[in-house]
Amino acid sequence: MTQTAAQRFLQDAAVKSADLVHREIIRRGMDSYDAAHLKGRARIKDWEAAREKCQEIKRDAINHLDRFLLQFEEKVVARGGHVYWAANAEEACAYVKNLAIRLGVRTVVKSKSMVTEEIHLSPALEREGIKVWETDLGEFIVQLRNEAPYHIVTPAMHLNRGQIATLFREKLDPGISSDDPADLMAVARRKLREAFFTAEMGISGANFLVADAGVVAISTNEGNGRLCTSIPPIHVVVTGIEKVIPRLEDLAVLWPVLATSGTGQGITTYSTMIAGPRQSGEVDGAGEFHVVLVDNGRSQLLADAEQREVLHCIRCGACLNICPVFRHVGGHTYGTTYPGPIGSVLTPHLNGIGEFKHLSYASSLCGACSSVCPVKIDLHHHLLQNRRNATESRVTKSSERVIFRMWRAVMSSPSMYALGGWTMRKALRTLYALGLAGTILDPMRVWNRYRAPVPLPSESFRARWRKDRAAS
Numbered sequence: 431m432t433q434t435a436a437q438r439f440l441q442d443a444a445v446k447s448a449d450l451v452h453r454e455i456i457r458r459g460m461d462s463y464d465a466a467h468l469k470g471r472a473r474i475k476d477w478e479a480a481r482e483k484c485q486e487i488k489r490d491a492i493n494h495l496d497r498f499l500l501q502f503e504e505k506v507v508a509r510g511g512h513v514y515w516a517a518n519a520e521e522a523c524a525y526v527k528n529l530a531i532r533l534g535v536r537t538v539v540k541s542k543s544m545v546t547e548e549i550h551l552s553p554a555l556e557r558e559g560i561k562v563w564e565t566d567l568g569e570f571i572v573q574l575r576n577e578a579p580y581h582i583v584t585p586a587m588h589l590n591r592g593q594i595a596t597l598f599r600e601k602l603d604p605g606i607s608s609d610d611p612a613d614l615m616a617v618a619r620r621k622l623r624e625a626f627f628t629a630e631m632g633i634s635g636a637n638f639l640v641a642d643a644g645v646v647a648i649s650t651n652e653g654n655g656r657l658c659t660s661i662p663p664i665h666v667v668v669t670g671i672e673k674v675i676p677r678l679e680d681l682a683v684l685w686p687v688l689a690t691s692g693t694g695q696g697i698t699t700y701s702t703m704i705a706g707p708r709q710s711g712e713v714d715g716a717g718e719f720h721v722v723l724v725d726n727g728r729s730q731l732l733a734d735a736e737q738r739e740v741l742h743c744i745r746c747g748a749c750l751n752i753c754p755v756f757r758h759v760g761g762h763t764y765g766t767t768y769p770g771p772i773g774s775v776l777t778p779h780l781n782g783i784g785e786f787k788h789l790s791y792a793s794s795l796c797g798a799c800s801s802v803c804p805v806k807i808d809l810h811h812h813l814l815q816n817r818r819n820a821t822e823s824r825v826t827k828s829s830e831r832v833i834f835r836m837w838r839a840v841m842s843s844p845s846m847y848a849l850g851g852w853t854m855r856k857a858l859r860t861l862y863a864l865g866l867a868g869t870i871l872d873p874m875r876v877w878n879r880y881r882a883p884v885p886l887p888s889e890s891f892r893a894r895w896r897k898d899r900a901a902s
C-alpha cells in the first residue's frame with residue numbers, strides 16, 4: 431500500500447528523533463549558528479528597526495509585484511537579455527531544456543537555487559542527456575548522495591566530516607585518507623574546476639531581482655556562484671517571481687539582514703550583481719543571458735490577502751534553525767523542497783493542502799519562528815490559518831471532523847466540560863494504576879509512549895478553585 435505524505439512524515443520523524451548521531455550533528459550545527467546569529471545581530475545597531483525596514487520593502491514589492499516585475503523585465507531586455515514568464519514548473523523546465531538543446535549544451539554548472547529544486551530542473555535536463563553539476567559544496571555532496579537538500583541554506587548540515595570523507599572515497603577518489611575539511615574541499619574543488627571550464631551553461635537562482643536597476647543580486651560564500659555566472663557562455667537565472675525588490679538601495683539593508691539571519695555573517699563573502707549579458711568592452715560574463723520568472727502557485731498566494739506575506743520570505747533559514755520540531759526531525763522528514771516552518775506554511779499552497787495539511791501540525795506553535803523571521807512573517811498564525819483552511823475545505827477525514835465537533839460541543843458547555851474532565855480523570859487514573867500508560871488503551875499514548883505519565887489530581891481545578899474561594 432502506498433504511504434501518504436503524512437504517514438511518511440510520522441514514520442521518518444520517529445526514526446530521526448530516535449537517531450542520536452543525527453541529533454548530535456544537528457545540535458552542534460545549531461549551537462554554532464545560534465552563537466553566530468546572536469553576534470551578528472549585535473553588530474546591527476537596531477535589529478528591530480532593520481527587520482521593520484525589510485518587512486516594509488518586501489510588503490511594497492509584493493503589493494506592487496506586477497509593476498516591479500515589468501520594470502525589471504524592461505531593463506533586462508534593454509541590455510540584450512531574455513525574460514521568460516513560466517506559469518508552472520513544466521513551463522520553466524521546458525524553457526531551459528529547449529534552450530539547452532537548441533544551443534548544443536552538454537554540461538551545466540549550477541549554483542544553489544531552491545526554485546530549481548522546487549521545479550525539479552536537474553532531472554528534467556538529465557533526462558535529455560545533459561550533465562548537471564551542483565557546484566555549491568553542500569549541494570554537490572547531496573547530489574553525490576542522490577538526495578534532496580536537507581536545509582535551504584546549508585544543504586548538507588546533516589552530515590559530519592567522516593560521512594563526507596566516506597562518500598568522497600566511494601564516489602570521487604578511493605585514495606582519500608583524510609577527513610580534514612580543507613582536504614575534502616580541495617578534492618571537490620579539483621572536480622568542480624573541470625566542470626566550470628567545460629560547461630556551456632551556468633544556472634543560478636537569485637536572492638533579489640532589483641526592479642529599478644534590472645539587476646540580479648546573488649549572495650554566496652564559496653565563489654561558485656560567480657564562476658557559474660561568468661565562465662560559461664550562457665547564463666540562465668531561474669527564480670521565483672516574489673524575489674523582486676523595488677530599488678537598488680534596498681540591498682543596503684536586505685543584504686546584511688539576510689546574511690545575519692542566514693549564517694550570522696555581516697555580509698556574505700560574495701555579493702554579486704548581474705545586469706544582463708556581457709556588453710562590449712567587458713572582460714567576463716555570459717554572452718547569452720536568460721531570466722526565467724517562475725510562478726508555480728505564487729500568483730494564487732498573492733491573491734490570498736490573509737497569507738500573501740508568505741511571499742516576503744527571503745529564504746534565510748532562520749525559522750528552520752530555531753524550530754524545535756526541525757531540530758528533532760530534521761529537514762528530509764518534511765518530504766518537501768522547503769522544510770521547517772516556512773515550508774509548512776508554503777508547501778500546502780504550492781503542492782496542495784490535501785496532501786500536505788499535516789505539516790501545519792508539525793509545530794508546537796511556540797512562535798519562535800515568527801519572532802526570529804527577519805521580514806516579520808507571522809509564521810505560526812499562518813500555520814493556524816492552514817489548519818483552519820484544511821478543515822473548511824473538507825480535506826480532513828470525516829472522523830476528524832466528528833471528533834472536533836464533539837470537542838467544540840464539550841468546550842462550549844460548562845457542564846459537559848466538567849463531566850468530560852471527571853470521566854477522563856477517572857479513566858486515566860485507573861489505567862495508570864494498572865500500569866497501562868502508553869498502551870493501545872491509553873488515549874494519551876502518543877505522549878506517554880516516550881514519557882512517564884503525569885500524575886493526575888483527584889479533583890478538578892474548578893473544584894479546587896471553588897474550595898479555595900469558599901475557604902478564603
Ligand code: SF4
Binds near residue numbers: 691745747748799804
Ligand atoms: S520565513 Fe522568515 S525566517 Fe523563515 S526562511 Fe523565510 S525569511 Fe527566513
